[in-house]
Amino acid sequence: MEINHSVRIGIVGAACAGLTAAEELRDLGYQHITLIDAKNRAGGKTYSIPYAHRTKQTRGIYEGGTVWVLPSPLYKKYKKRYGISASQHIMPPVQVFDLSSGKISSPFLVQSQYSVVSRIKQVVKFFGKLKKYTRYDDPGYINTAYREMSEFSPQWFANNDLGFIREALIPIANAAQFGHIEEDVATAYVIKLLALLNRCDLPKKLLLNMPQLQEGNQELWNRIAANHDVRLGQTITRVTRSQTILVETTSQQWEFDHLIWTAPVEEFLSLADASPEERDIFSQVRTIKRAVITCKVEGLPSNIFYCVRNTSQQPLPASYPLAMYEVDPGSKIYSFYPFMDETTTVEELENSVLDLVKRLGGSQVEFLTKPLIWKWFAHFSPQNLREGIYERLDMLQGCQNTYFANELTAGVSVPYGIEYAADIVQRFFPPQASSIGKMLQKQELSTASNQLARH
Ligand SMILES: Cc1cc2nc3c(=O)[nH]c(=O)nc-3n(C[C@H](O)[C@H](O)[C@H](O)COP(=O)(O)OP(=O)(O)OC[C@H]3O[C@@H](n4cnc5c(N)ncnc54)[C@H](O)[C@@H]3O)c2cc1C
Incomplete structure (x- = not known):
């Protein structure tokens, strides 16, 4: 397996899909990950807003986006990892x-x-x-x-x-x-x-009667974002792909080896050097x-x-x-x-x-x-579906070192978004040397403890 210590990965969109990709990549040992978001906050469609009429009995938060926290093992893993309280706000x-x-x-x-x-x-x-x-x-x-x-x-x-x-x-x-x-x-x-x-x-x-996070649904993504290199409030003006991938904003430019695009694909079409196949598929959304x-x-x-x-x-x-x-x-x-x-x-x-x-x-x-x-709700027509547009979309994954993980590819909802983003990482990004070491260590530890248990 080829081990490259300095792979630079750019992620456009610092919401649940982008932050999951970043988290999973880091778990695999990738260290040079930059997330770029147009908004001045992380979380995207998960948006918890404080309100002024708060009382002692109420949390004083309303959800401007994601309402229900739906089950996903990955969600559970991150909630534990980032210390989100186990007690939840149960909706009627x-x-x-x-x-x-x-x-x-x-x-x-x-x-x-x-x-x-x-x-x-x-x-x-x-x-x-x-x-x-x-x-x-x-x-x-x-x-x-x-x-x-x-x-x-x-x-x-x-x-x-x-x-x-x-x-x-x-x-x-x-x-x-x-x-x-x-x-x-x-x-x-x-x-x-x-x-x-x-x-x-x-x-x-x-x-x-579904739950919400006690701290507000956005808090998990705020905590994950605080642990990554996240650049907020960035207006991307151009994305150019050749040997490497250049992402330009009004004031900066980044060079990446891989790009994970979690923003809407219409944005990609308007900013990137889209291929004819990307243009054909994305213009039908x-x-x-x-x-x-x-x-x-x-x-x-x-x-x-x-x-x-x-x-x-x-x-x-x-x-x-x-x-x-x-x-x-x-x-x-x-x-x-x-x-x-x-x-x-x-x-x-x-x-x-x-x-x-x-x-x-x-x-x-x-x-x-x-x-x-x-x-x-980015989606395709029934005819597109019948003709296999999702198979064509999947064939685009990895072309020019670019990957798409968003509501169009994943389906709507946080569980679908994060599971799809994690899957893209698993499919296309091999573990790096540092994480292989950790995995081997874990394996050795569990073999040793199994042997101890047997004796
Ligand atoms: C009102 C509402 C209610 C919902 N209720 C639920 C629910 O109950 N349960 C549930 O699981 N899901 C719910 N959802 C859906 C869920 O919130 C989304 O499916 C999920 O958050 C999508 O995550 P994402 O990371 O794919 O995309 P998004 O959250 O849309 O994030 C995309 C990110 O890309 C950024 N971006 C966009 N364009 C650019 C650009 N040009 N340059 C840089 N950055 C850019 C955006 O700022 C954003 O941060 C709800 C959504 C809404 C709006």
Whole structure:
């Protein structure tokens, strides 16, 4: 194996994917790793924001990005490594609010034509099916099973006799990821999202009362960033690849041997000397926008997490919040989650929040800030998927010593992002001399202790 002590690795993006790549590379003995981020903070879409109305009972934090901390062995490893407290902030169970009937119920108890027995059978069948997509060692969309799921999801649920599962879980999937476009996305994306549920134990799967980090979800990434060479607030102006890779900003330039790109691929296209294949693949990526609106509201029930039912039979406007919850029990601070289409305005977003609050009996809405708007859900068309675009994307990995690890390649969510980034490191970066020494030492120690135990 070739050992090179001075491999220089640049990582663009200092959020969960980039920081995981850095952490895993360092574990393998790489020492010259630089992370570059455009923002003045680490964490990207994991963004914990303090609010002023804090009381002794509340944490005084709301999440502007990542809401739920979903299970991942890697996440667990980092939480332990960086001293994140074991006690967690548990969110209320999810309930579905039907605007037309005014009814609020647990997802699996929604009004439906299906009998109790049929519901139970479908739940068992569905979670059984999901097992195939729950493997931690199978990140991204390379598994051919995803290529085979290019049809639209309503069709897939009907073909699989899972009509009740669609009724129960699609309002949650739409609130979490697809908004108003669920009917236009390939089943692969819907199943990949719902497969995250299979990582939870049965009560959590059914109740969806998920945790947040006590310190705020961003704190883990802040602590990891503090242990690496992270350059924040850097506007990259150009990326040029030849023998080595040059990354230029308005004031600096770096030279790397490898580049891991964890920012959106559209950014790559606009800044880098993209190859025709990179250009062809990345120009086909679709995205939407979503917003987070946080307000102080009087008169709403405390400790709630509602998903607002949005179906093709009763569609809501794109700007209507599809999820809402109180950020801390008793805080009276609520976050609302609408999506946006090309025409949605901030005024429409705020009016939709006011409408939902009114329907729920609340009043005196005080917006804490302007809506936080995120570019969201990088994905391909069903046709692209059928034609094997993810296989083509995977073939790009390592070309010109460049690697892509982001929501497009990994799928949306922190677990998927970090597991994909770790996989890229494992596939393309051999352990360095210093870490081989440590690994051998560990192995020798365990052999010696096994021998002692035997005697
Ligand atoms: C509102 C919301 C709710 C969510 N809820 C959950 C949830 O409950 N559970 C869950 O697991 N996930 C959730 N997610 C998704 C999760 O946060 C993301 O999938 C994950 O954080 C993606 O991490 P990433 O590192 O791939 O990308 P990002 O977090 O998007 O990071 C990309 C980084 O690249 C930087 N960057 C971009 N362009 C450039 C450039 N030109 N130059 C340099 N740097 C650049 C950005 O500043 C950013 O730091 C949520 C996200 C949002 C927005």
